[in-house]
Amino acid sequence: MLVYRLPGTLDNEELTAALWEAGAGGLEERQGFLRAYFEERLPLAEYPELAGGEWLIEPDRDWQADWKLGLKPVQAGRVTVVPSWLAGEVPATQTRLIIEPGMAFGTGHHATTRMAIEALSALDLQGESVLDVGTGSGVLAMAASLLGAGRALGLDIDPLTIPVAFENAELNGFTRTPAGLTRTGGGLLDFAEGTLDGESYEESERYGVLVANLYAELHDLLAADYREAMQSGAPLILTGILENKLPLVRQALEREGFTDVQERLDGEWALVTALN
Numbered sequence: 578m579l580v581y582r583l584p585g586t587l588d589n590e591e592l593t594a595a596l597w598e599a600g601a602g603g604l605e606e607r608q609g610f611l612r613a614y615f616e617e618r619l620p621l622a623e624y625p626e627l628a629g630g631e632w633l634i635e636p637d638r639d640w641q642a643d644w645k646l647g648l649k650p651v652q653a654g655r656v657t658v659v660p661s662w663l664a665g666e667v668p669a670t671q672t673r674l675i676i677e678p679g680m681a682f683g684t685g686h687h688a689t690t691r692m693a694i695e696a697l698s699a700l701d702l703q704g705e706s707v708l709d710v711g712t713g714s715g716v717l718a719m720a721a722s723l724l725g726a727g728r729a730l731g732l733d734i735d736p737l738t739i740p741v742a743f744e745n746a747e748l749n750g751f752t753r754t755p756a757g758l759t760r761t762g763g764g765l766l767d768f769a770e771g772t773l774d775g776e777s778y779e780e781s782e783r784y785g786v787l788v789a790n791l792y793a794e795l796h797d798l799l800a801a802d803y804r805e806a807m808q809s810g811a812p813l814i815l816t817g818i819l820e821n822k823l824p825l826v827r828q829a830l831e832r833e834g835f836t837d838v839q840e841r842l843d844g845e846w847a848l849v850t851a852l853n
């Protein structure tokens with residue numbers, strides 16, 4: 578890798594413009610020096626503003642490997658979320674959830690996903706039915722299933738997320754059957770394109786837990802549908818809510834008659850729990 582290094586910062590537009598014009602493939606600033614990456618050593622004499630630098634030959638970097646090194650396991654309650662190459666690093670006392678970082682939201686690194694897994698983890702999900710609205714990578718439905726849910730369904734309006742969720746489920750030992758995904762000793766897990774659409778359900782079809790990592794305005798719109806999809810007394814877990822939007826969610830839950838509304842914050846993000 579060929580680097581031209583000279584004193585300066587990325588704020589110096591004259592320098593950076595000259596480097597780009599000279600054919601740099603990338604620019605970086607480190608400790609008061611600008612580093613410009615080139616394919617070949619160029620005669621920079623035509624650019625007097627670039628005088629005073631030096632050419633360095635550095636070992637090639639594997640950016641993909643560097644990026645992978647930056648990803649750490651995420652512990653959220655009883656669950657640790659890891660990409661497949663860190664699967665061996667999860668302590669035996671934790672429930673291991675493998676999520677391959679990819680096309681869909683939900684690697685566990687975002688505060689909202691982490692808080693939602695913590696909230697699921699605080700419940701006794703043994704044999705429970707769990708609905709995950711806005712499943713993304715499938716992370717929350719899968720966490721619920723691995724924590725013992727008898728039935729978990731992840732819905733998402735984005736069709737691109739569904740194959741990703743299925744692939745993640747397979748990485749976690751689930752196999753596809755006509756009835757959904759199954760795992761030895763585990764319950765049924767499934768993913769489908771869709772959302773809550775104002776349907777009314779028989780009590781027997783309703784879910785024992787509903788979790789949704791969306792955003793405040795959507796929680797407001799869907800609050801009545803959440804109630805309709807849940808068994809009476811069932812816990813509701815909502816996140817994706819910015820702290821300043823908490824009043825909107827609070828009002829929506831109050832309006833629909835949810836009880837025991839509780840909130841917690843992680844940075845600017847909030848998680849709200851309530852009982853139907």
Ligand code: SAM
Pocket residue numbers: 681682683684685689690693710711712713714715716717732733734735738771772773790791795817
């Ligand atoms: N559940 C994952 C997590 O906690 O990391 C992903 C959450 S991501 C913030 C929100 C997901 O909700 C996206 O995949 C998006 O496509 C989906 N979504 C947005 N609006 C929706 C709706 N009305 N119904 C169902 N899914 C929706």
